[in-house]
Structures are given as structure tokens and as C-alpha cells.
Amino acid sequence: MRLIQLKLAGFKSFVDPTTIQLQGQRVGIVGPNGCGKSNIMESVKWVLGESSAKEMRSENMDSVIFNGSENRKPISRASVELIFDNSLGKAPTEWSQYAEISVKRVIEREKGSTYYINNLAVRRKDVADLFLGTGLGGRGYAIIGQNTISQIIEAKPEELRNYLEEAAGVSKYKERRRETEFRLRDTRENLSRIQDVLNEIIQQIAKLESQAVIATKYNELTEKHKFHQAQVWVLKKRDASIVWKKHQSQVDKLVNELEQQTAALRKIEAEVETLRQAHIDASDEINKNQASFYEINAEVSNIENNIRNQNELLERSKKELIEIETNLTKNEEDQLKYSKDIKESDIEKISLSELYKIKEENFNALKSSIQLVEVQYLTSTEQFNQAANQFQSTQEKINLEKATIDFIHKTEEETNARITFLNNEIRNIDLTGQSELEEKENDLADKRLHVKNIESKIDENKSLTEDLEEEIDTLRQHQIEIQKELSQIEGEIKTLLQIQDDTQGNESLKSWTSQHNINTSNRLWEKLKIKTEWVTAIESALGVKLNAVLAQYETISHRPPASMVLANLNGSHPYKPKNTKLNSALDVIEISDPLLMNLLSEWLSSCYIIPKGESYKNFIGNLEQGEFLVNQQGDIFTKNSVSFYGKDASLSGILLRQERLKVLQEKFPSIDKNYKDVSKKLNEAQLQLNNYEEQVDSFNDELKEALNDFHQTEIEVEKTQQSIVYANERLNNITNEQNELKAKLTQIEIDKTTKSNLILNLENDALQLLEQKTSSEEIKKRHELEYESAKKQVNEAEIQLQESHFNLKIINNKINELINRFNVLTEDNSALNNKKDLAMASIDTQIIETLQLSLREKITIKDEREKILIASRDNLAQKEIDLRECEQKRLQTEQAVHPIRDKLEQSRLNEQESKLLFEQFQNEINESQFDEVVLSESITEKTTVKEVQELCNKLQEEINLLGPVNLAAIHELASEKERKGYLDSQVEDLTSASNTLEDAIKRIDKETRDRLIATFNEVNKNFTEFFRILFNGGQAQLELLGEEILDTGIQVTAQPPGKKNTTISQLSGGEKALTATALVFALFKLNPAPFCLMDEVDAPLDDSNTLRFADMVTEMSKNTQFLYVSHNKIAMEMAQQLIGVTMQESGVSRIVEVSLEEAEKMELAN
Helix, strand or coil: EEEEEEEEECCCCCCCCEEEECCCEEEEEEHHHHHHHHHHHHHHHHHHCCCCCCCCCCCHHHHHHCCCCCCCCCCCCEEEEEECCCCCCCCHEEEEECEEEEEEEEEEECEEEEECCCEEECHHHHHHHHHHCCCCCCCCCEEEEECHHHHHCCHHHHHHHHHHHHHHHHHHHEEEEEHHHHHHHHHHHHHHHHHHHHHHHHHHHHHHHHHHHHHHHHHHHHHHHHHHHHHHHHHHHHHHHHHHHHHHHHHHHHHHHHHHHHHHHHHHHHHHHHHHHCCCCCCCCHHHHHHHHHHHHHHHHHHHHHHHHHHHHHHHHHHHHHHHHHHHHHHHHHHHHHHHHHHHHHHHHHHHHHHHHHHHHHHHHHHHHHHHHHHHHHHHHHHHHHHHHHHHHHHHHHHHHHHHHHHHHHHHHHHHHHHHHHHHHHHHHCCCCCHHHHHHHHHHHHHHHHHHHHHHHHHHHHHHHHHHHHHHHHHHHHHHHHHHHHHHHHHHHHHHHHHHHCCCCHHHHHHHHHHHHCCCCCCHHHHEEEEHHHHHHHHHHHHHHCCCCEEECCCCCCCCCCCCCCCCCCCCCCCCCCCCCCCHHHEEECCCCCHHHHHHHHHCCCCCCCCCCCCCCHHHEEECCEEEECCCCCECCCCCCEEECCCCCCCCCHHHHHHHHHHHHHHHHHHHHHHHHHHHHHHHHHHHHHHHHHHHHHHHHHHHHHHHHHHHHHHHHHHHHHHHHHHHHHHHHHHHHHHHHHHHHHHHHHHHEEEEEEEEHHHEEEEEEEHHHHHHHHHHHHHHHHHHHHHHHCCCCCHHHHHHHHHHHHHHHHHHHHHHHHHHHHHHHHHHHHHHHHHHHCCCHHHHHHHHHHHHHHHHHHHHHHHHHHHHHHHHHHHHHHHHHHHHHHHHHHHHHHHHHHHHHHHHHHHHHHHHHHHCCCCCCCCCCCCHHHHHHHHCCCCCCCHHHHHHHHHHHHHHCCCCCCCCCCHHHHHHHHHHHHHHHHHHHHHHHHHHHHHHHHHHHHHHHHHHHHHHHHHHHHHHHHHHHHHCCEEEEEEEEECCCCCEEEEEEEEECCCCCCEECCHHHHHHHHHHHHHHHHHHHCCCCEEEECCCCCCCCCCCHHHHHHHHHHCCCCCCCCEEEECCCCHCCCCCCEEEEEECCCCCCEEEEEEHHHHHHHHHHH
């Protein structure tokens, strides 16, 4: 990628938006000190992700925003954008498709920074990843600032290795290793947590297995209880159905009775409706007559009001006519007055117009005459200013030359004083100290050997520590495996003990055994030892006797609360099998206790076994009365029956569980001992590791002291060397300076003579110019007085002219106002005459007489209609009496219906209640999820609810005897086992992932090591080559301070031509700069960055070294673009493009660009 454009806005002194086009491979930035050149370099460093305000020469990051100047206010936002040419597609894969890549950073006060790539908001890490391994970035070697050379010179060995890593491109490998270490740590933590959870789950499974047995029994009893409860609902539904039918018949009877009464009520209501309609008609008739009466009454009132209004109007019209006559007389008088005033104003206007014309002619004449006087005044003023400026310029030249002569005298005195001072300096220079240097160098070699001895001890201890850590990891893994096995065995033992303990009966039975002191007696199954293949057969043959308590039962005072078997062990003669044709069951029992054998022979003397693979038919004929056969599956055969054995029996598997319990209890102590031994070894190894680590800390402290002592001695040696070199250099510099000062004194004498002659000539010219200035000043004053007098006359004439014009304007306004008033009065007279005509017309008495005649006619009609209204009211009163009597009859009939309706409602409620009970019982049956047909078949007509309910209560008591039941135990047990299987697979996956991550770290370390070694060798080769070019000889190389390149430091040794081999810190200032430059260019040659920034790198170099430096930059610019700041003419000459930075406005930087190649082409063309 190549940088083609740089955009700044608001960044430090670049307050205005500034775009810099970068056209060549070598771009120089020039300008005076303090104009903002370094701000351009820092802007590039900032946009690449620099987060240190110190590196930006600021107190905080907000300080990079323009903070105002004398003429400008502070702003709140700054941005920098870099645009790269990516036409070759060398950018990382994600951005390789773009021909141009824009990287931008924006900062706002108190809001922080935002990064963009191609106008997409990204993280700072994304910008760093874009340039990872290219030498760019906030701290890369491709950005060489004013302090970078000194940083390389003063860098510690470990810091120098960072530059090598950046050149090798292993930054991304280090980042991957760091991420892998984080993932490995998380994986190990997850593995530890899962193993803890797994141990808890194993204990939980053991507890749930015993709870699941109880839950299974509970579910069986609950299912039976639900079935019988469903039978109860079926019986209740049958009873409810009978009651429901009875209530339905009663409702039908009451409905018929109610319908008869309702028919009689409807007939009476029809009569009421007929009378009500007649009443409504009578009401309508009276309303109609009443409306007619009110209408004629309203007309009479209106006529009376009109007569009254006409009388009032007649009186008002007479008064208005008198007022109009008065106004007409007054308006005629005002019109005569206004006509007289208009005539007088016209005469005055004519006289004012003639006066205005006279004054206007006078003003124009004065204005023409002043123009000539003004031209003379301006000409004399210009001549005077010209003479004064020439005199002032000559006087300033004289003062300047005099100041120059004073400066020359002062310089001469300073030069003589400097020569005297240098002579004294030569006498004071100490050129001794070589013997002291040799002693310190010998001491330094001894301390270096001591440091190497301590480092070898640390390496040896480190190797032992690594071996011990591997052993600890192996022991810890072994300990985890043993702990896992131990937890599994312990959980299984607890489960088996719990299951075996459950066979001893419920709590009431256990209480009974405790009261009779037989709760600690052994059970028969605890004493038995049977051949494995016949365990099931003996379990089936013994049945409940297998759980017999071996105790004396003669002292038992009362019966136990539940069924159980008690057995005495006495010395009676054992029973022997009588049937010799069959194999006795006693033959498969391996017991040496004769008392126990006596008991078993009593119970099993009639039991015979069927050999494996044989059919019972082969032996059934040999059975005697009371004898039976049993096979390996536990099936019992007699002559007339067969009983098949099932594992749902309460004592099923009890002997196998007891055998497994004994094996586990015997195995547990040995595993527990093994676990303690491994734990002991692990603790011992951990203690040994702690001892090794303490030794390492001690060695490190000792190494630190030795290194401090070594570095202190090294600094003293360097100081001594520098003092010797400085003394020689100082002597040469003083001698050269003395020669330069003597040449300078000779030049000063020549300059003094030249300047004295020039001052005499300038003083003669000044006298002549003073005479010219005085003469032109007198002429100027005379013309100025004439111009001021003429200007005053013109102003007075202009004032008089304006006054006449104002008076004329006033008289015109007065005439216009009088005319307007006259016209207003004329219009007012016309309006008054119209009002007068209307008032005369309104005085008419004929209308009043007509209204009085109409009033008499309307009063007659009103009396007739009042009589008709009275007759209608009498008819309405009779209709109301008839309607009230019929309504009374209807109410009596309706009251007779109410009792029947109440009885019907009560019957319906009873029927609804029966129906709800029926539906409720049906819902209960449906919710029980049993088939109703099956339930009905399981009961008879004689079965009662009470019988079935008692059976339900008995089942409920059995359920209650089970005590607290964890119904979720079965599901939880399956879930926990499934979870355990899942966690086991997780442990395997995490262990595999941990191993994979460890292998990945080893591969990353190997690849990083190989790259660093190859890079180190190549950089060392390039460093030697560039050192010889820059120094025109000599040699230099990089040295590793340890064997492991991944964590050791790097030291630079150099030997300029004619000098001894030494470290970089012991070289002179210029040699240090050249050596550091050679190292940077060696890194560049190996891994060329897209571009390089150099800020006054050539400042400490003389011309010859600068020339070699410029040649090297020119050669390397074939692969890398260089952007550099310089004050050196040689460095400027190698630039293909020069960018000038100026600060014409205080605190604000601006850009001036010059393409040197185009300038050369233009010069050749001319």
C-alpha cells in the first residue's frame, strides 16, 4: 500500500481543513521552527492508533484539538484521514478488494475517539490489525520521531527485541498466543468446575435411587386409588340421574298450569289496551283544540305589539328630522370658510416657488467654483506626502546602517573575547585518564562473568522446575481420576445401604423392633452365601422368609404392626432331604454355620432344583407330597401348579445387592489409601516446587543486583570513554573555531569601512529631501485654507436651498388638506338629505288604523275556540275513569299467576341443580381418564358409594404410611444420569481442548522462534552492510544475551573505522545517530513498510554523513515511500516533492506544495 493523501481538520495548529497530496516516493516537509511540521508527523502516528498523550506532546488526548489563538476561538472536533493506494491488493484479506483504503480517526471534546476504515466505524484494534507486522502503528519502527533515535540508543536489551519482533511480523503470533493462553486458562477453570459438579451429581444420584423406589410404589397405589375414586363418581352419577328425571316431570306439570292462567290474563290485557287507545284519541283531540286556541291568542298579541311599535316609530322620526336640518346648516358654513383658506394658500405657494428657484441657481454656481480649488489642494497634498516619505525612508536607512555599525563593533568585541576564552579552554582541557579506563574495563569483564554464572544457575533451576511441574500435573490428573472413582463407589454404597434398609419395613415396624430390642439383629439375607447362578432360585423359594429376623421370639409381648418373620437359631437336628432322586436346594448354599444351616434345612428340605438346561417335566414325576421344584429363573413347580417368579417382588435382587455391597466395602479402603498416597506425593511435589520457586526468586534478586552493579560499572566505563573522546573532540573544535574567528575579524574591518562611506552619502541626500519637504508643506497649507473657505460657502447655500424646499412642501400639504375637508362636507350633506327624505316618508297614521280593525276580528275568533276546548277536556276525564277500572281488574288476575310462577322457578332450580351434579360427576369421570364403560362393568347394581369410598380411604392410608414422597425422583434420577453422561462427555471434550491449546501454544512458540532466528540473522547481515555504508567502513552486529530468543534481550555492538569494538551507548552523538539509522534501515530492508516517517533524523549529522544518508534513503525509496522533516539542504535536494509549512497567522499552520520534478521539467523547457 502507498500513502497518496493526508487530510487534517482541527488537528493541533491545522485548524482549517487541509489536504496534502503525496505524489512521489520521497516527500520532504520544510519550514521554520515552530510552524507545525512535526504536527503532520504526529497526525499520522495518531490516526494509526496512538493512545499516549505524552507521545503527542500533550497533557491529555483532547489537547490535539485546536485550542484557539489570538484571532481564532477553540473548536470542539479534530479529524485526520489517511488514504492509501491498494491497487495491487496487498492489504489484509478483508480489505484487499478495495482499490483505495481510507483510515480515519475523529475526536470530540469529552467524547473520545472514533475510528473509520472506508467510512465504516471500526475498533482501534481493527486499525492496528490492518497494519500488524508492517512496522507501522503507534510504536512501530517505521515512524522515526525526534526522540526515536535516542530511544533506540537508550533502549534496554528487551526493548530492542520488540523492534526485531515487529520486523519479523510475529506480532500477530504473539497476539494469537496471548488469546490461546486466555482460552487455555478458561478451559482449565471450566474443567475444574465441571469435575466439582460431577462429584455432586454422583452423590445426588445415589440419593435419588432410593427415593425412586418409594416413588414407584406410591405411583402404583395412587393409580389404584384413582380407579376406585372414578367408580365412586360413576355411582354418584347414577343416583344424580334418577333425581334429575324426577324434577323434570314436576316442571312439566307446573308449566301447563301456568299457561292456563296466562291465557286469562292476556284477554283482560286486550280490553285494557282498547280503553287506553280511546284515552289517547281523546288526549289528541284536546291537544289539537288547545293548540288552535293558543294560535289565535298569539295572533291577537302580535297585532297589539305592532300597534304599539308604530306609535313609537312615529315619535322617533319627528325628532330625527329636526336634527338633520341642524347639521345641514352647520356644513354649509364650514364649506364657505374652507374655500376662502384655499385661495389664500395658492397665493403664498407662488411666492415661495420663485424664491426656491433663485437659491437653487446660487448653490449650483458655488458648487462649480469649488471643484478647481479642490484639485489644487489634492495635488499639493500628494506632493508633500511624496517628499515626506522619501525623507523618512532615507532617515530610516541612515539609522539602520548606524545600528549595523554598532552591531559590527559589538560583534568584534565578542569575537575578541571568545578568542581569549578559547585560549583559556585549551589550557584547561584534561587529556589524561587512559589508565583509569583500563582498570574499569577489567572490572567490567569480571562482573559480566559473574552475571553469566548466575544466569546459568537460573536456567538449571528453571529446567528442574519444568520437570517437577509436569510431574505435578500427572499426579493431579491421577488424583482426579481416583477421586472420581472413590465418589462413584461411595455413592453406590450409600444407595445399596438405603435400598437394603428399606426392606426392613415401614417406620411403625422399625419402632416395634426397637421396643423388643431386635432392631440390631441380623436378617437372614445378610448371612446367606449362595452360588451366583442360583441366587434368584433361593430368593423365590424362601420368599418373605428371606427377610427373617434372626432373634428369639418367645419374649415377644404383642404382635408386630405389619407382617414379618422371626427365626430362632438352635441346636436341633437338621432336616435332611427325603427325596434322593432330586437335587436338594441346600446343595447350592455355601454356609459353614451349623445353626443357620439347621434353619435353612427346615425351610428348604422339601425344595429341589432343576439343573440348568433341563425341563421341569423330567423331574415332576419324582416329587412327593409337599415337595416342589425351582429353576434358575425362580419359577416354582409342584405336581398341580406353577408359580412364575417376577422381579417386582419387594425382596427381588436383595442377595445380589448384598454381595455387591460387600465387594464395594472391601474395595473402598484400598482405593481410599491410594488416594491419600497420591495426595501426599502431590503435596510433597508442590512443596519442592515452592522451594525451587523461592530459589529462582533468590537467584533473580542476586541477578538483579549483579546486573545493576554491571550496568553501573558499564556506565562509568562509558563516561570515562566519553570524557576522553570529548576532550579530543573539544580540542579540535576549539582550534577550528579559533581559525574561523580570526577570519571573521578580517571581514568585520572590511564591513566597517563600507558602512561608514554609505552613511555619509545618505546624510547628504537627507538634507536635500528636507528642503523639498518644507517647501511643499507651505504650498499645501495655503491651498488647504482656500479649499476650506469655498467648502463653507457651498454648505451655507445648500442649507438655505433645503429650507426653501421644506417651506414649499408645507404649503402644498396645507392646500391638499383643505380640499379634502371641503369634499368630506359635500358628501356629508348628500347623506343628510337622504335621511331627511326617509324620515318624511315614515310619518304615516294609516297603518295604525288598519291594525286596530284586524285586532277586533281576532278577538271574536278567540272566544269561539275557547268553548270547544272546554268540551274536549270533559270527554278526556270520562275516558280516564273507564281505563282505571279495567287496570284494577288486570292487576287482580296477574297476582293470581305469581304463586304458580314461583313454584315453577323453584322446580326449575331443583332440576338445574340435579343437572349440574350429573354434569359434575361426568366431568370427574372424564378427568379420571378411565373408560366409563369399563368402570360401569366393574360395579354391580347392588354396589353402593359407601363401599367403594371405604376402599378408597384404605388405599389413601397406605399411601400416607409411605411418608414424604419425592414424586420427581424417577424423572430427576433419569435427568441426573443423563446430565452425568453429558458432563462426562464435557470433561472429555475440555481435556481434549486443553491438550489441543497446549499443542497450539507450542506450535506458535516454535514458529515464532524460527521466524525470530531467521529475522535476527538477516537483520544482523543488513545491519553490518548499512553500517559500513554510512561509516564508510567499520563493522557492527547484534548479539543475543541469552540462548532463548523468545525472552532474551539484544545488544548492539559497533566498531567505527579506526576505533575499538564497543556498545552503542559508548559512541559519540553523531555515531549513535548513524548506528541507530543503520539498524532501522536494516529492519526496513527485511520487512519494508508501506511508508516511513522521519522527523529531523538528519539533525545531528554533518554534510558528508547527510549525503550518505540521503543516498541510502534514495535507494530504499524504490520499495518504501519516505515522508520526512528536515532543515538540511542536502536532504531537501533528494525530495521529489517539497511541502512547505508556514504560519502567517499566529497559531495557524498552512501548506505550500512544490513538485521538484515538475519544476526541473519547466526549467529545462525554458
